[in-house]
Amino acid sequence: MRNRFILKAKAGPSGVGAGVWNLGPGGDPFGGPTRESIPILERLPLLAEAGMSFYEAHDHEIPPADAGKAAKIAGQLGLSCAMYTPSFFADPIFKDGAMTSNDAAIRGKGLENARTAVDTTVALGARTMVFWNGREGFDFVLAKNGRDSFKRLVEGFNAVGQYARKYGDKVRFAIEPKPNEPRANMYLANVGEVLYLISRLDPEVQPLFGVNPETAHSRIAGLDYIWDVELCLEAGKLFHIHLNGQDGQRFDQDLPFGYTEPLKDLALLVVLQDAGYADFICFDVKAPRTDSVENIQDILTVSGQNLVWLWERALAVDRSKIEQFRAENRPTALTGYLASCLYGTK
Numbered sequence: 431m432r433n434r435f436i437l438k439a440k441a442g443p444s445g446v447g448a449g450v451w452n453l454g455p456g457g458d459p460f461g462g463p464t465r466e467s468i469p470i471l472e473r474l475p476l477l478a479e480a481g482m483s484f485y486e487a488h489d490h491e492i493p494p495a496d497a498g499k500a501a502k503i504a505g506q507l508g509l510s511c512a513m514y515t516p517s518f519f520a521d522p523i524f525k526d527g528a529m530t531s532n533d534a535a536i537r538g539k540g541l542e543n544a545r546t547a548v549d550t551t552v553a554l555g556a557r558t559m560v561f562w563n564g565r566e567g568f569d570f571v572l573a574k575n576g577r578d579s580f581k582r583l584v585e586g587f588n589a590v591g592q593y594a595r596k597y598g599d600k601v602r603f604a605i606e607p608k609p610n611e612p613r614a615n616m617y618l619a620n621v622g623e624v625l626y627l628i629s630r631l632d633p634e635v636q637p638l639f640g641v642n643p644e645t646a647h648s649r650i651a652g653l654d655y656i657w658d659v660e661l662c663l664e665a666g667k668l669f670h671i672h673l674n675g676q677d678g679q680r681f682d683q684d685l686p687f688g689y690t691e692p693l694k695d696l697a698l699l700v701v702l703q704d705a706g707y708a709d710f711i712c713f714d715v716k717a718p719r720t721d722s723v724e725n726i727q728d729i730l731t732v733s734g735q736n737l738v739w740l741w742e743r744a745l746a747v748d749r750s751k752i753e754q755f756r757a758e759n760r761p762t763a764l765t766g767y768l769a770s771c772l773y774g775t776k
Contacts, residue, residue, distance in 0.1 A: 445483025688736025
């Protein structure tokens, strides 16, 4: 077992986390699995061996009935649950969304699943429950009334928030935006839409809701991930964070963190350090089809090592030089300075 990845001088949890789904069997929309599927609970030791301190899971991966067993195994491994999330995208019943379905019965089923997931989140000892907008959207115009769909989202999140209040400060929610895939057009497509949604929730539940921005999702939308994170920080709503790599505006690739845009990733970590970000930093990456089951942890060890290297380089960035370049209106020179920090030159 390798040593845990630790982020020096980080406020709050200094370890790193990853989802059990990161170690999947390699299937994609164009082909089936390329390696044997590892049972979910057997992935927990693999996360620990790869240097993770925290794990994450969907409700179809660790259902409520398995929560106790998962917590026991994780505890023996020194792992804690960073977040839990209901799957509103895997079950065929949610093929046209859960909270935004045109069918009231399906919306009710989605709310029931969300309430159960709140209970399981608490049972696993995770403070954050993430909502991903996987099927909430449309493929054809006018298939849904957009204004009605937004109202349904507000009603649904209000109901989940009210249910969670019985647990006090033990649980809160982070909504994860994405512009498309699997739907052609998805509601809550970006950070701005999520923050607007939160502003429309009932005042008593608004403090429970924040954002879980993911690197790839911002870059798929053609947006700047650093600005998305800064906006969440400014709003006091950066509750969780998912890091990975994304090579342009393509499908969601979930590449290793630090692989595609290391200079921007360095700048991101400068922002998080300066803001005193004190919540979890986790990976949402995917072991590629080409990796064998024996090497399935490489996606985590490479991401973890890149993160630690970049984090320590970010700590060494001279903030006074950043201010100097800003004052002199020399943005190009600033990027050159960041490059020197990234590549270790003087």
